[in-house]
Amino acid sequence: MTFKSIIEEIENNLHKILSDLEVSNVSFTVEPAKPGFGDVSSNISFLLAKILKKSPQEISNIMSEKYSKFQHTLVSKVESHPSGYLNFFANWEKLNQLILSESNLEEFGSVDLGKNSTVVVEHTSVNPNKALHIGHIRNIVVGDTISRILEKSNYKVNVLNYVDDSGLQVADILVGFRHLGFSQNPPEGKKFDHYCGDDVYVKTTEKYLQDSSLEDIRKNTLKELEDGSSETAQFADEITSKVLENQLETCWNLGVTYDCLNYESQIIRSGLWGRIFEKLKEMNLIEFENEGKNSGCWVIRGEGKEEDKVIVRSNGTATYIAKDIPYAAWKLGLLEDSFNYKKYDKAQPGTRTLWQTTLDDTNEPKQNFAGDKVITVIDSRQARLQKIITTLMAKFKSSTDTYVHLGYESVTLSADTAKTLGLDTEGKQAQMSGRKGLYVNADSVYDLLKNKTIEETVKRHPEMNPSEIEKTAHQISVGTLRYEMIKQDLDKIITFDLTKSLSLEGDTAPYIQYAHARAARIIEKSGQTPSIDVNFSLLADPIELYLVRIIGLFDLQVRDSARNLSPKVISRYCHDLAVAFNSFYENVKVLGLGDENLEKSRLCLVHSFKITIERALDLLGIDAPNRM
RNA sequence: GGGCCUAUGGCGCAGCAUGGAUAGCGUGUUGGACUUCUAAUCCAAAAGUCAUGGGAUCGAAGCCCAUUGGGCCCA
Incomplete structure (x- = not known):
């Protein structure tokens, strides 16, 4: 169980209170709170304000009073905020134990959205x-x-x-x-x-x-x-x-x-095309046009204002969409496999x-x-074509979300980078073009990154042997490149600049990997094997609790990311984890405290962080070196 | 002519799905912290009419409509 447990406990109790008040059909939210507002917040009072004809704050007062009557183990305090929010404070001794022991399990962060489909x-x-x-x-x-x-x-x-x-x-x-x-x-x-x-x-x-x-x-x-x-x-x-x-x-x-x-x-x-063509005719998904400019063609009728799309020309040849349709159908298993x-x-x-x-x-x-479901990753310039296939497949399977086009905006070149490739764009960004030779090869970016990271690593670790340097530099270079491609939303254009993309500081993969290396170093220096058999109440510093909280959010983030097919959710989560840990690292000492129990508790937290960031980075395809 | 995406401190972005508290982060700028578990780090300061105009709402960065700028697709 993770942070989700406290959220579920609160949700259950709020539902009970609602039925007590004989109110139904209120879809309130229960979410991790913003810093400074407790641990979990709910907007329930705002929603009840209209129904009960009372101010949100009055309702929060009532709710916080009622809440104490229901069984709760993970909540230590409920507070009605003057703004109207209902804020909950966690019983951290219990939550620490839940989250930190869960984080040691192999399946930590997994959610069951797919039901093995x-x-x-x-x-x-x-x-x-x-x-x-x-x-x-x-x-x-x-x-x-x-x-x-x-x-x-x-x-x-x-x-x-x-x-x-x-x-x-x-x-x-x-x-x-x-x-x-x-x-x-x-x-x-x-x-x-x-x-x-x-x-x-x-x-x-x-x-x-x-x-x-x-x-x-x-x-x-x-x-x-x-x-x-x-x-x-x-x-x-x-x-x-x-x-x-x-x-x-x-x-x-x-x-x-x-x-x-x-x-x-x-x-x-x-011969897949021939078979799908017959099926399309059978199912009346395409029609033969007898008049107009598409006379003699087989077309898919456009919806609303959309134009009809020609599938087979009047001379009998198939248009290029005719290659995509059978493939889409094959991916969904709609045809016997050839x-x-x-x-x-x-x-x-x-x-x-x-x-x-x-x-x-x-x-x-x-x-x-x-x-059962198909996700096709193609840039959003193909959206129009993909939409036709999506609609067609939806009719085929009579289900709307079986074929999903996951589109994303293009990568363009910055004016400076275009210039180094020999094109003066007068300060504007430039679309890449394979035909014109206007692009930056992935291998060359990787090589540039790797040379730079090797240089950095050698500077920091003169004692490392060449193969370890090579491996570390590889992990950092791959991480940097992947992170740059994923950290922003899919519908944002990435303007690629050869110089800027080589940055290894700030919101980058090395920042996150570095936090992991710091954690690895603490554990290594302690000379101990971290254990979860520790006193969790010793972890009481707000900075420590904040770190535990972020660790506990892993599965919620995975769920969010998977539901919305939004990879950047995980990249942001990794960054949040690293920020929380770096703040912990600077403010809370682990080793050499002279207090064995406290050291053990903190080591447990450091270890939890380490394996959580490893798993989260793994979702991004990024490895975390122990030294860098 | 039709359609899709986008606009948030100087620059690059998050927040928008599900409206509610003090709009976050990186970078850049200015200043500070390495004899310490690794400074690829941390702390602090300055910097915002959330493109513009309207609408619904007790309440909008978020929802609806229109306009403008930028990018793309189709004709």
Whole structure:
């Protein structure tokens, strides 16, 4: 039990008081209080003011009086505040014990929102023709963090990565390789994905502008891609799988792993589209247009003012949304699965096995990656398209929240950073563009961060051996990058600045990791194994109680974050924890007090903090080093 | 022309879902704290018409409507 226990106790008692007063249907809140207003607050008096025709304060007076008549073990005092709020003060001796012993359990912070149901999270889904840039990293980190949070909330999570290996962008680099003389070997020291993106793709699209005859070659290449047996398709497969492997290396390095890779080329060749098309017709979800500008087309009717969306053109070809519909249906398990499965050639770090779909026969057992619910992480520029799919899937499953588009705003480049890449934006931020070569690769940001953190770590710990420095710097760099991508709301644009993003102070991952390192150091120096068999009443300093309280909020934060699919809730929680601990660290001594019992109690608190911040950071995919 | 997102101290953000107390945090600025369990830290000060206008409400940063600035999508 955690801080939730006192909230539940109060809620129960307030409900009893309400029925005593013969009042029903009041949905009051019981929440952790703001500092200086006790431990828990309720707005119940404001809501009753109208019904009982009394002032909120009068009601609070009555409530606080009545409250004492009901059984309460975790509340020590109820106070009616002149503002009208009803404030509760906790019995900290009991609450300390509850929270600190709970925090030692493996499942601390878990909530049961999912009831062990299966949810599909699709993220990453980058065209396999270039290296991942900082904008893709936002997608990947959001997707991975959400997956971790949902797992903590008792969902079984299937993480998918959709590989668009048959689109225009892939065709473009194929044109570069086959018609513009690009070698298949990158220059010495350059990763293949960087080479494809930085050199082949950018220069090929440049050439289109100069040489219009390339346009036909491009179109033909794209067409040939759709036919799996073509030489072009085989060549594409060779190139894209090399790029994909490099992309995956970047993800793995950031602690991101997947369950299954889905290939667009296979979805096209699988015949899924034909089957879903028939089903759509059967269910009257699409209509054949006999007149107007869409005459001869199959369309999805727009709702309200929305325009109709063409699905199949009058010439019989499917529009690009026709690739997304079967995939969405497959993710929800609405169709009989056309795929076989095989393991990815390289093992990814961690415990997940990475599978991939195939249309060939395999010896591996059939897998099932479909879910009761699907979350697709794609930036909000795709909102319109995603909305159509959401509506369609809702009708298919006759349930409204089975397919969720989790959108987020883009990452743009600051004027300074754009300038270093050779574009003068006159002080404005700039949209990244793969075609124009205007982006910052994720690997380079990681390298910059790592060089800086190695330098810092060496300065602080001359005694550390190189491999430990390397490991610590890696954890800090990954943490910094991930935290920057997650700490603000999804609907805020992130303006990426190469210089500012390297900051390691303030509201950053290193700040939080440092608090953990301090805690680890106290425990190490104590020479003891922290125990929960201590006197909890010795933890009475307001700073200590504040820290216990924040620790006890873990599960409430996980629930909030999972319900709202809002990863930043956890990043803020980590920050709050670190602030509370740093304040404790500066003001409350643990070691060398000459009071063994007090030292043991405080060690218990330090240990609770340490494992809680570890678990919370783990939800963000961030490791916490013991020394930094 | 239609749609989506956004506006909070100089800068970057939280709070808005579920209206109620003293609008928080980081950074920057100014000043202070390392012989101490690690200063990637802490403490303090200055800095806010919560974009503008209206509405409903006993009560709005939050809800509704309109307007303006910024970003994006579609045509």
